[in-house]
Amino acid sequence: MVSHSLSYRSGCVNRRFELNGPALFGGTVESLRSGEWSYKNKGRYLQKRYKNSQTRTITLSAIDKQVLQDFLDTCDADVENNTPATLVADDCETLCFIVKDEAKHVSPLLAQTELTVLLIDGVWREPIRQSYTMDIVDQTGLDYDYDYSLVQMNGDITNPQLVTLDCDLTIYGPVTNPQISIANNVYQVSIDVPDTYRLSIDSREKTVILIDSLGTSRNVLDNASFVDGKNIFAPVPPGSHPVLWSNEFDFDVTLWVKKGRLPWTI
Structure with a gap:
């Protein structure tokens, strides 16, 4: 059972896709719960520390293949227009691009693809x-x-x-x-x-x-x-x-x- 909402809000058009809804389902997205600092240490101290862009994966299942196709077309448009989308989980959000999708399963009833999500600034905001x-x-x-x-x-x-x-x-x-x-x-x-x-x-x-x-x-x-x-x-x-x-x-x-x-x- 997934209790949180997950959605993709396009940066180039006024459109939002629910990624834990009836047509598309991303599940618990464990990879989004991982964090990482970029740093340069000097002795016992961090001389530099900052958040860089990071990539995460989401396995997305689709019952409605037309919705999946519309979603991926919108992701491509955001990349081509260089307009970051917003990935929203409950009240938290982060800027992102979907930079890769890899088909994992195709059948008459279900399609499944693995998305590579580029988190642009490496942080979530609440x-x-x-x-x-x-x-x-x-x-x-x-x-x-x-x-x-x-x-x-x-x-x-x-x-x-x-x-x-x-x-x-x-x-x-x-x-x-x-x-x-x-x-x-x-x-x-x-x-x-x-x-x-x-x-x-x-x-x-x-x-x-x-x-x-x-x-x-x-x-x-x-x-x-x-x-x-x-x-x-x-x-x-x-x-x-x-x-x-x-x-x-x-x-x-x-x-x-x-x-x-x-x-x-x-």
Whole structure:
């Protein structure tokens, strides 16, 4: 019995394939639970340590051969377009390419192939998500180091790891020139975000995108702040930190926990 989900989300088209579903089945994918560091040691110390791209194998069984063919064609398209796909297991995800498939079994009822998966950066990411919504405050405001209008401490967020974590933000309009303070850094974009629009800040892709209600997007990276203490892509350090904002808009914060392998708890 496989209790976890496993899916492939294409990088070049808006399409997702379930790899532990009724048509395709990848099983427990033991190889994805292995991790490896690249390193250069000097005496008792690691002079360099980093994660390189790594290859893993998945044995994929298919009851529906047309779905299998569509999946492999999409994998080829991602490679040809150099647009990494996202492999998702429950809440964990990693960027990948399917660089090889080798047929293992063919019969009228079942096809089976072995996939070679290139994990591009050798790490998995698991999100810590938290939402913040507007609340009623009085008109006095509070005195903080940053120049906010009617700033209120609306909550906090915790990085439970021993290292800094990448931070993504989604800000919902209407709001003008939104600012959010986390851990002594202000995430600031000088732009008008109309009603039904959202502002998406992606720390891994280094993008700041304004998206309307129809999904049409516009690059607004030049409107973001990158100065010391106001870095739109600043990671969040370990520990618990207050979250401050003007209380004039709703937003989501996502911290990304990096893991060297697919967790055994999945």
